[in-house]
Amino acid sequence: MTRIGVYLAHPSTGSFNHALFEAVVDELRAGGCEVVAHDLYAEGFAPLLTAAETETVAALEPGDRQLALHRAEVATLDALVLVHPNWWGMPPAVLAGWVQRVLVPGVAYKLGTADGEPVGLLRAGRALVLNTSDTPEAREREEFGDPLERIWAACVLPYVGVTDVRRRVFRTVTDSSDAERAEWLRQAREEARGLIG
Numbered sequence: 001m002t003r004i005g006v007y008l009a010h011p012s013t014g015s016f017n018h019a020l021f022e023a024v025v026d027e028l029r030a031g032g033c034e035v036v037a038h039d040l041y042a043e044g045f046a047p048l049l050t051a052a053e054t055e056t057v058a059a060l061e062p063g064d065r066q067l068a069l070h071r072a073e074v075a076t077l078d079a080l081v082l083v084h085p086n087w088w089g090m091p092p093a094v095l096a097g098w099v100q101r102v103l104v105p106g107v108a109y110k111l112g113t114a115d116g117e118p119v120g121l122l123r124a125g126r127a128l129v130l131n132t133s134d135t136p137e138a139r140e141r142e143e144f145g146d147p148l149e150r151i152w153a154a155c156v157l158p159y160v161g162v163t164d165v166r167r168r169v170f171r172t173v174t175d176s177s178d179a180e181r182a183e184w185l186r187q188a189r190e191e192a193r194g195l196i197g
Contacts, residue, residue, distance in 0.1 A: 001032065001033065001034050002032075002033045002034070002078045002079065002195075002196050002197065003033065003034045003035075003036065003076060003077050003078050004028050004033050004034070004035055004036070004077060004078060004079045004080070004081060004195060004196075005035075005036040005037075005038070005073060005074060005077045005079075005080050005081070005124075006021060006024055006025050006028070006035060006036070006037045006038070006080075006081040006083070007038050007040060007080070007081065007082050007083065007095065007098065008021040008037075008038065008039045008040060008041075008083045008084070009040050009041065009082075009083070009084040009085075009091060009092040009094050009095035009098075010041065010083070010084060010085060010092065011041045011092075013042075015085075015132075016132055016170070016173050016176075016181060016184075017083055017084060017085055017132055018039075019181070019185060020083050020130050020132075020170075020184075020185065020188050021037070021039065021083045023185045023188050023189050023192075024081055024083065024128075024130070024188055024189065024191075024192045025037045026189075027188075027189040027192040027193060028081075028192050028195070028196070031192075031193060031196045032196070033196055036073050036077065038070075040094045040095060040098055041094055043066070045066065045070075045094055045097070045098055046066070046067075046097070046101075047093055047094045047095075047096065047097020047098060047100075047101065048097060049097065049100050049101055053100075053101060053104070067101055067102070070098070070101075070102045071102055071104070071107045074102055074103070074107065074108065074122065074124075075107055075108075075121070075122065075123065076123065077122070077123060077124045078123060078124055078125070078126075079124050079125070079126040079127060079128070079195045080124050080126075080127040080128070080157075080162065081127070081128045081129075081130065081192065081195070082095065082127065082128070082129045082130070082152070083130045084130075084131060084132075085131065085132045085133070085173075086131050086132065086133040086134075086135065086148055086169075089144055089147035089148065090147070090148075090151070091148070091151070099156055103122075103156070103160050106121075107121065108120065108121055108122050108159075108160035108161070109121050109122075109159060109160050109161070118159060119161075120158070120159060120160045120161020120162070121160065121161060122160045122161040122162060123161075124161070124162055125161070125162060125163055125164055126162065126163075126164040126165075126166070126195055127152070127157050127162045127164070127165050127166065128166045128167070128168070128191055128192065128194075128195055129148070129152045129153075129165070129166070129167040129168075130167075130168055130170070130188055130191070131148055131167065131168070131169045131170070132169075132170050132171070132173045133169055133170070133171040133172065133173065134171065134172045134173055134174050135171065135172070136171065136172060137169070137171060148167075148169075149167060152165060152167060153165040153167065166191060166194070166195075168187060168188065168191055170184045170187075170188075
C-alpha cells in the first residue's frame with residue numbers, strides 16, 4: 001500500500017488551502033493509500049530550531065514526542081504532498097521550521113560522502129507541492145523568478161532524495177470565483193491521483 005504524507009501550512013480553517021488539503025487527503029484515501037495527514041498549525045507544530053538541532057547529527061530534545069513522530073513518519077513515506085500559500089516568496093514559517101527540524105541529517109540525508117555531496121535518505125521518490133498565490137503568473141516569473149519553485153524543486157526536495165517534484169499553483173485566489181475554485185480542487189485531486197503507484 002502506498003503511504004503518503006500530506007502537510008498543510010495555513011492558519012485559517014476556512015482557507016482555500018484547507019479545502020485543497022481535505023480534497024487531496026480524501027482523494028488519496030479513496031485511491032487506497034495510507035495517508036499520514038498533518039495540519040501543522042492545528043497541531044501546534046513548534047517550528048523553532050533549538051541550538052542542539054544545529055549540529056550535523058539529528059539531535060532530539062528529551063520528551064519531544066511530536067518531533068520524534070514527524071521524523072519517524074517522514075522516513076516511511078512513499079510520497080509527500082505540501083500545501084501552502086506563497087507568502088513573500090516563502091512558505092509559512094511553520095513549514096520552513098518543519099523542514100529545518102524534521103528533514104535533518106540521519107533522517108532525510110547524510111553528509112560526509114567521498115565526493116562531498118549529501119546523499120538523500122528519504123524513501124519518498126515523489127512530491128507534490130500545491131501553492132496558492134495572489135500574484136499573477138507573469139509578475140511572479142518576471143520580477144521574482146518564482147522563488148517557491150527554487151525552494152522546493154532545487155533546494156529542499158532533491159537534497160533529501162526526492163527526484164520527482166511536481167508543483168501546481170492556483171492563482172489569483174482572492175478574486176477567484178466558486179467555479180474556479182471547484183475546478184482547482186478537481187485539478188488538485190487529479191494531481192494527487194498521479195502520486196499513487
